[in-house]
Amino acid sequence: MTSDLSLSLISLSLTEGICQRLNSGDKDDESLWNSKPTLQFLSIKKVVASNNAGAPGNSNSVIDRYRIIISDGLHFLQAMLATQLNFLVEEDRVGKNTVAVIENMSCQHIMDKRLVILLGLKVLQRDVPKIGNPSPLNIPPPQPASAPGPAAPVSSSAAAAPQLESRPAMNRANPIYPIVALTPYQNNWRIKVRVVQKSDIRHYSNQRGEGRLFSVTLMDDSGEIKGTAWNTMVDELFERLQENRVYFVSKARVNLAKKKFSTVSNDYELSLDRGTEIEECHDVDVPVIRYNFVDLQGLQGLEKDAVCDVLVVVKDVGDLAEIMTRNNKMTQKRDLTVVDNTKFSSRLTLWGKQAEQFNSSSDSVIAFKGVRVSEYNGLSLSLLSSGSMAVDPDIPEAHALKGWFIDGGAKTSFQSHTQAGLSSGAGGPINRNEMRTILDVKEAQLGMSDKPDFFSMRATIMHIKTDNIMYPACPTPQCNKKVMETHDGWRCEKCDRSHEKPEYRYIISMAVGDYTSQIWLSGFNDIGNTLFGMTGNELRRLQEENEAKANYIMLNATCQPYNFTCRASQHSFNEQNRVRYGIQKMLPLDYRIEAQALADLLRSPWAQ
Structure with missing residues (x-):
């Protein structure tokens, strides 16, 4: 020992x-x-x-x-x-x-x-x-750049002469710090940063009164930080700070970041107040925008509301629309259909100024920095107000993606996330190495961590909730929002138009069980197609024509075994955290394959 x-x-x-x-x-x-x-x-x-x-x-x-x-x-x-x-x-x-x-x-x-x-x-x-x-070790105070020598005698005329005040725009004696090293505990710092995003001027009101602000996202090779200018500093800095330009910044206040109002990955943020010094940098060696790309197929592994960067080809550009937000304010939006070489497509939404000023054509390669992942009707993306986009960026990944698209990628049959791995046989077989019992899933507390967990299991459908099993959706591709019946048809607020009839889409909630326990699973439209062997429109029509037969079809879907791949993630409901289990893949049992798997298990060392 x-x-x-x-x-x-x-x-x-x-x-x-x-x-x-x-x-x-x-x-x-x-x-x-x-x-x-x-x-x-x-x-x-x-x-x-x-x-x-x-x-x-x-x-x-x-x-x-x-x-x-x-x-x-x-x-x-x-x-x-x-x-x-x-x-x-x-x-x-x-x-x-x-x-x-x-x-x-x-x-x-x-x-x-x-x-x-x-x-x-x-x-x-x-x-x-x-x-x-x-x-x-005794820690001495920091030494000045040069030790002062003996004081030179000063003539009376020189002493009497007025001294001109000299204040340079930037104290270059301060060392250049990386953003990642900034804390509220030091004062003499200077950063060299690129402005990757600048917000519009916004107005606020609180107990102290009303005011104005705008924010910028600053980055260097070490990371990013948010900077905010308030009130009088808005007039001074809004025109000076321009996107994609590089600046020296010093003497800003370093505060604890308010995560509620920022998606920048930094524990601190900067307050650009009266003492802040900003000078444009014209050096050749300047920080370039750093991306951490996630491909469209990889979005399935991210949790809800995660923020990421994507590099995509724009397949389709939607029209500019104006919608009413939850705050009863009108804002503009534009939907893009984007694809990449994983053969997946996704809807990416631009808002406000970004939607209005977007003028790139389809087939453009765009790097989006700071997009939020949404789970509604599958996975979709939304560019944050603090995000940015670069059209045809001069980076190796963009050149490779453009080459793939030109060399035949444009003719690929793309798969959306609302379809991925949900229909029968899609996405390949279940990974048997990840098979668990329901009791194992519960005891392992899958889904209780910050990131979602994925698992596979074999279970039998015990009960399907048939109340509100479908909803009338917008028939526009990639929209799928709920529509309301009005005097002139079915109106979609998202598309700002009315349709003659809706497309009925499934929302499935069902209890499944195995020999150890029971669990509730949720799924979307393609799960219903697999369960009932018909689309939502077909089942809706059958309910209107022969309700007894429709009920029989839904009842007959129970007591059937399936192999599932599921996603467990944590959600808040009534101020309580609960785990929601969503179906990623659902495959009917192939008994020949199941029997062969059991035979292989009996021949394995486990059975010896």
């Missing part, structure tokens, strides 16, 4: 002397701050800091930070864990005496002290004995 421990400690040798270098080295020495040293965490302590947003309508809030004592075996000093890594402590992935490689770090000066910020790390071992006998 002792020899094993010694070997473990040897393999986890620390980077001796690095604490001394971090304590006194040059803050601009890239070789030092990119050296990826191996260190040990002697202690981790939570620090709760208050944050006053300072903007109209904002209130005091708090944020947890973690102070870490890092050791190289010879010395130790204080460091701070970046908030985006808080989960490592909260999920108990790091703790006292953890040894880790610091993959990314920076230096900040706070209250005349140097503080190391840990921005990225890789854990080598969770629990090991303390390595070495490290001693503390």
Whole structure:
């Protein structure tokens, strides 16, 4: 046991002397701050800091930070864990005496002290004995760029002469920080960022009165952050800040982000107030927009309301329409049908100014940054007001997609998410390695995490809710919204038009069971087609002509076994979190295949 421990400690040798270098080295020495040293965490302590947003309508809030004592075996000093890594402590992935490689770090000066910020790390071992006998380091205040020399004598005439006030547009002595390193705890920072999105000027009203604001999404190579200008700063900054231009920004207030009003992935946001300094940057080396693309087929693995980036070909451009929002305001919208080389299609909706100004033709390749995933009537996309789009971007992925589309992709038969894997036989066979019993699904609490869980099972339909089993939908392709009967036909508010007759679509809710338990499943139109062997229009017509026969068909669909692939996700109902199980794939049993699977199981080592 002792020899094993010694070997473990040897393999986890620390980077001796690095604490001394971090304590006194040059803050601009890239070789030092990119050296990826191996260190040990002697202690981790939570620090709760208050944050006053300072903007109209904002209130005091708090944020947890973690102070870490890092050791190289010879010395130790204080460091701070970046908030985006808080989960490592909260999920108990790091703790006292953890040894880790610091993959990314920076230096900040706070209250005349140097503080190391840990921005990225890789854990080598969770629990090991303390390595070495490290001693503390005295942390000196930051040194000025050049030490002042003896004061030169000043003549009386020079002393009497008036001094011209000089205030440069930007204090270039401040170091350029990455966005990911910004916190409310430092003041002397400067960021070089690209404006990827700018909102319209909006009006607000609260207890303090009325005002105006607009927001921008800023990005660099490390990440994104939201900036908001209030009231008088709106007039000063709205025309100065232009999309796709690059700026130096400093002296803005760093506040705790209000996630309710922002989809930008950052724990902080910037308040652009009177003291904020902004200067346009004309350097060649400027940050470019970074994408994290999800293909259209991969949308099925995302949770509801997830925000992602997509690279697609526009297959069809819908007309500009005007609709009434829930706030009784009129807004413009435009639906696009988009496809990619996974042979999937999806509806993508543009709103407001983005919908009005859209002038790209079909067959264009567009990179959308910041689209929200919706589950209504299958999966669809909606470009957020904070999102952006780039037509025919000069990136390798866009060139490859354009080449695929020109070389025959345009003639592909695309599959929509409302159809994917739902009809009989679609999407291939069930993955038997993922088969579970219903009791297993419940005991594993699938769907209770932040992301949805997927599973397969074999179950028998016990009961189908026949009340409100279908609804009158808009017959326009890719719409499927509910329509209301009026004096001039069936009106669709989404399409802003009336139709002679609706298309009836299924909404299925049914209880299924196996030998362990019972569970409720939900599905959409293609599930009903598979269950009853007819479309919603056909069943609706049968209900009107022969209600007894229609009831028999629905009853006859029960007590039938199927193989299911399901999606478990968490939803809030009456302020309580519940799990909803949606059907992704539903296949009738092929008894020849099932018998062969059982025979293979009997021949496997499991049965020996």
